[in-house]
Amino acid sequence: MTSPSDIAAMPPADNARPDGGDGEQPEPFGLGSSPLRTDALPKALGIYPYASDLWAEGLLWGAVLRAPHPHARILSVDTSAALALPGVRAVVTADDLPAGPDGGHDGAPHGPVVADRPILAAGVVRHHGEPVAAVAAEHPDTARLAAALIVVEYELLEPVTDPEQSFTAPPLHPDGNLFRHLPLRTGDPEAVGEVVVEGLYQVGRQDPAPLGAEAGLAVPRPDGGVELHLSSTDPHGDRDRTAACLGLEPDRVRLVVTGVPGATADREDLSFQVTLALLALRTGRPVKMTLTREESFHTHTTRHPALLRYRHHADAEGRLVKVEAQILLDGGAYADVSAEALAAATAFSVGPYVCPNVFVDAWAVRTNNPPAGRMRGEGALQTCFAYESQLDQLAVRLGLDPVEIRRRNALATGDSMPTGQAVTCPAPVTALLDAVASEPLPALPVDDPDADWLLPGGPGGAGDPASVRRGIGYAVGMVHMLGAEGEDEVSTATVRVSGDHATVICAAVDSGQGFATLARQIVQSVLGVSEVYIAPVDSDQSIAGPSARGRHTWVSGGAVERAALMVRHQLLQPIAANFGMSVELLSIADGKITSYDGVLGMPVGEALEGKELWATAQCRPHPTEPLDEAGQGDAFVSIAFCAMRAVVDVDIELGAVRVVDVTVAQDVGRALNPRQIEDRIEAGVAQGVGLALLEDLRTEGGLLVNPSLTGYRLPTALDTPEVRIAALLEERDVVATFGAKAVSAAPAVVAPAAVAAAVRAATGLPVGRLPIRAEDAVSA
Amino acid sequence: MLPASLDEAVEALAATPAAVPVAGATDLMEAVNAGRLRPAALIGLGRITELRGWRYEDGGTAVLGAGLTHARMDRPDFAALIPALADAARTAGPPQVRNVGTLGGNIATAAPAGDTLPVLAALEATATLARPGATREVPVSHLLTGLDPLRPGELLTWVRVPLLHAPQVFLKATGRSGPARATASVAVVLDPARRAVRCAVGAVAPVPLRPLEAETWVASCIDWDGSREIDPAATAAFGEYVAAACVPDSYAAEGPWEAVTEGPTAAAVRLRRTVSVLARRALGRALK
Structure with missing residues (x-):
């Protein structure tokens, strides 16, 4: 691997660690350096906790029944045989979700842009593997067996599988078959070039195929709410949508982000989360669910063919x-x-x-x-x-x-x-x-x-x-x-410094993209503190938005930097006042606070002694239309x-x-x-x-x-x-x-x-x- | 159950005919984990060391233990004996699978794309099936086709392979560089003593196929007493011959209506092309 020379020529001040003397290789420090990811070793050693490793006392196991047809009307769902199976504690269908605006059971539709996807199929299944019902039981095998015992009567409908046929096909959903038509017109339509080439191109269906299949744990709370432990990449969005689907206030749902086993797409689709929460609320007991590889392929979204x-x-x-x-x-x-x-x-x-x-x-x-x-x-x-x-x-x-x-x-x-x-x-x-x-x-x-x-x-x-x-x-x-297109992009971060270490509290999920490592580097660079702890993410923290579209380096990185700068100001202001100079004349480098004239040279640790400083900041880039x-x-x-x-x-x-x-x-x-x-x-x-x-x-x-x-x-x-x-x-x-x-x-x-x-x-x-x-x- | 000797294993299986013998478990446990298979009991063969090696018999035959792993078959000493089997073992999967997956398991699973199977078919290998106090010898191809299947309570113990002391080649097409299931595979072995060429095509049908006429024809084109050289046109014709014999016109036809139309399906044309290239290259390498 060749590196361009301009990377090697980063400011040396950021690269040096204060206590890295004695000829030892100094640990990479600050922006522009390449510290090892904090989760790299635990993941390589197999001791990194993923959602599938979660456990709670007295937990039940969830299983989902999925549609074997791509398009069918559900005539009836008979759960009696499943409920009669010893060890089964709950069976839920679309009827167990809150009713829709017209009073009918519509499966609590949801979606990141348009709410059109039911949690559990209500009346119609529209794709192979769509969840129809779910079971909670004392043993995972019992749960799967019970799911298989649910009798669903389908009336098969002609599936529309060719997108070109979708325009003329009867509507597959009350919202119609067209998600969006976007025309783009600029310039002269009559313009003609001397050379014209034409082509027809096709792209297949790529799956994110995350090595860790979907898994999670839902724990009911005494206040009637539920706590979800999931490898979510959008904790607040998932919390809000889960609460809406369950008819709960958002603060009754708490989402705790567990280790994310790699995500190049969204993780843990909403149906999985809401079903898990619903089973926990129904049974009053913790419910855990781990999908099989096959189910995983059925449940998460793919790339657009x-x-x-x-x-x-x-x-x-x-x-x-x-x-x-x-x-x-x-x-x-x-x-x-x-x-x-x-x-x-x-x-x-x-x-x-x-x-x-x-x-x-x-x-x-x-x-x-x-x-x-x-x-x-x-x-x-x-x-x-x-x-x-x-x-x-x-x-x-x-x-x-x-x-x-x-x-x-x-x-x-x-x-x-x-x-x-x-x-x-x-x-x-x-x-x-x-x-x-x-x-x-x-x-x-x-x-x-x-x-x-x-x-x-x-x-x-x-x-x-x-x-x-x-x-x-x-x-x-x-x-x-x-x-x-006008989406409000915002992230919030809190930086706290106490003694010789700093803590970053930011709900930006490290989905493998390395945000946790970056946040550490930012705080190191701004505050000169080498020990930086990144707090685990949950939805009680302030909103940071989803881990997607390469946004966290910008918005959450920006929020962390601003918060760190505010802490820096709090730290330096009394020192600056002491010396009768402005904060701008002080700098933090090599773990020392120095003044422009070299009179002051105080180690950061000394300045921080006995103090606890913290600040919260937001970053919101310029709006779009x-x-x-x-x-x-x-x-x-x-x-x-x-x-x-x-x-x-x-x-x-x-x-x-x-x-x-x-x-x-x-x-x-x-x-x-x-x-x-x-x-x-x-x-x-x-x-x-x-x-x-x-x-x-x-x-x-x-x-x-x-x-x-x-x-x-x-x-x-x-x-x-x-x-x-x-x-x-x-x-x-x-x-x-x-x-x-x-x-x-x-x-x-x-x-x-x-x-x-x-x-x-x-x-x-x-x-x-x-x-x-x-x-x-x-x-x- | 974890028997420590072959006799114990045979006894155990006879006592519990519903039990499933398991060696490398690379296919079996996948089915168990996915819930497709719930064996009443498992008989682990991992501790039977005698099945993990091989011995010679009558000078002309190697008797291979069913517990011989793919990794072991890939080693140079084995490759010098039965090169095509070593080639097949080397490409059978990632190292984790080859380290535990066994020859016997490959036969018992009888997956259409099992890599050692066309080699065993081309070598006309036989399998020893053991019951308490009795054994019988069955050609591997009969086992695979179900002509003479494994009976309840029988354990696959040994595989007899003739030592031909002549070039053998196994080639597979996968469509990727990493280990993968074959879309087609071809084994070609030379038998100079009988002046024969034997060939088997894997992965295109539920069992390996032998293009017998193509074998006889190409054997007659070879100068067995001389340098075993052959006209390149004959090698190419052999490829076409093998492909035509092993891939029917109706291959992957969508329902009977396409099968009755004129000419081979597009899938058949593609697969024939692949098989013919593999067979041509395999024969070319064997005669080089």
Whole structure:
């Protein structure tokens, strides 16, 4: 892994730990350094407590009965046999949830944007695996057995599984089948380029497939409320929605966040949480539920499968003249965040390029497929594959180098996006491209004949060097940070310093993105305190919002910094007053408070002795506005860019693909923790390569075909390429906290497009579908 | 139950015919954990050390213990004896699975994509099934097809494999670089003493398939007394021949209506292509 020199050249003051003398390696300290994640060792040693490890005295076990059909009317539910089973303590259905506004039992519908998804199916099931009833029993096997004893009579309905049929199909839900139609119109519709290329692109269904399946514990409270222990990534949102579904006041529900076993999407869907809480309230006893792997695939939302039709017009030099596109996202059975994903897909439909005339129609529709929701770069990823494929086509038609055609159209700071929003943040698209293009290529077998060469198909596989072709592909992409279209983004943090250690209380969940480590670094940098404790998260703390869209570095990091600065002021003010100078003339570095003239040099620990200082602060970035009926508006707070070069080897007879190397240049604003950024990039590349080649949650007639880790193929270490960081471009985003940009989503957005481009280069085939199947890469 | 010797295990199984013998448990426990299988009892075979090795018989046969793990079969000493079986064991799964998964388990589970199965079919291996005081010998392919299945109370103990002292190749197509289930696999073994080529195709049908006519034809193309060279066109034709024999026109046809239409299905064309490439490469490597 190569690191750019500008990371090594971070201010040394932040890197040095005060007591790290005696030639010992000082522990990384403060922003810009790379301390080890606090949870890294416990997780590696297997002692990190996850939700599935929870236990309460006298607990019951929950189990859920799921619909075996993608679309059916529920004629009757008979729970008597289940209730009669010894050891069963409660069986609940939609009738046990509070009645809806019209007095009928509607299953307490909920949703992050539109409340359309029932907790337990009421009257109709709309996707395979939708929860219909739940059981609490003394033993997990009893609970599962009882769930199987519930007799549900279904009247099968014709499932709508093709999103293109959704427009004309009878409504699958009272809300209709269209989640959102977003047109984008800018420029001259009559504009025509000298070269026109067209393409149809398909993206399959990627599942977040978190290694830890959903698990949780609900404990009833004496006040009639309930306490939920879950690996939630949005504690306050989940608390409020759970309370609403149960008809409780929000303060009667307390949500305690347990160890999150990795999340690249939302975790613990609401049906799971509310069902658990309902069972605990019903029985008056703690209830624990752990889903099986198969259930896990059924319950959480997936990435939106997409169908994209593009037409690019360019002049003879390869400059874009007009882009026309139709984008169709399959939102599955319920709305979830489809409207948001569609906004990203539409706004970024041209990619990080300048084009004066853009005409896009985008739709997100309801089908009887699994519901789609949030997942790293939702919306932005699907279009990135399409627009980058189009640019490759243009390059071939014009005889241009793929990097050159991108350079000629590259977006830069000050340019306008098709939504009319001016790009005010750094947009170093050309610099990113140059960085990946100038990085040396990986060796070929002929350069290094003695090396143990891993052929497509893996070690000991069927690969034959004579039929292996190498391909190189480039891609650039963009993704927005923070909630878009007028969403109120806010986070709150409290910093307390007592004696020689500091505590951060912030409800921002570390879902694996490393926020806890970052918060520690921030406090170290501002206060010079090395011991920083990050308090566990629960919903009694102030609101910090969900762990999604790369927002915590910005909003929660900003809140932590402000709170820490307020504490710093409280700490320094009396000292400054003593010396008759202003606080601004004092600085904290190397664990010492020093004055500008060097007269004062007091260790931080001494200044803090016997004191307890604390402050709470909020961070709220500048507001955004919704896209209007022509797709125009300043909808995004900021945008991050990423460029990649993928090198693949393809066995053109068998269609086996091995990604040899992915070289990444990313626009990070400021590298607050370089190693953590590299980890995030590697993770994003791995997920992107998975989508490009392996991961596809398939359905047949709406039924899940491969809901297991055998059937759903996640990339293994042998499938993931060498990831090289060509550059982490540090051009500060002046409005962002620390000038830093979110890093997790961008690599996942760009990697599939880069791999597809490389396979295209190796095989000469069009490659219009992700994941790339073996038959799509056979060209001999 | 954890018998310490083969005799104890055979007795235990005879006493409780409903019990399920378990060795590496890589398939079995997955089914148990998922609630698909509730065995009345388990007979753990892990402590029967005699089944974990192999011995020679009559100079020309290796008698392999059913408890031989994939990891053990991948070691160089074993690979020198039965190279194709070592190849299959090496690609059978991740190290955690290969360390515990056994040859006997692979046969007893009889998964269509079981990697050692086409090799055993090509080698015409036989299995020893034991009951108290009696054993019988059954060709592995008969066990797999159900022609002569494992009877209640019988324990799979040994697998007899002829030692051919000639090149053998196992190849599988998986669509990924990491360990994965085969979409198709081909085993090719040469039997110079009988001037025969034997081939089996795995994962395309519930059991490994032997393209007997293709075997006979290609054996007649080989100059057995000389360098065993063969015309590349014959190798390619062998691939096509094997593929046509093992993948029917109606492969993966959606219902009977597609089966009666003219010509092979798209899935059949794709799979034939894969099988033909594998068979061509396998034969090419065996004759190199």
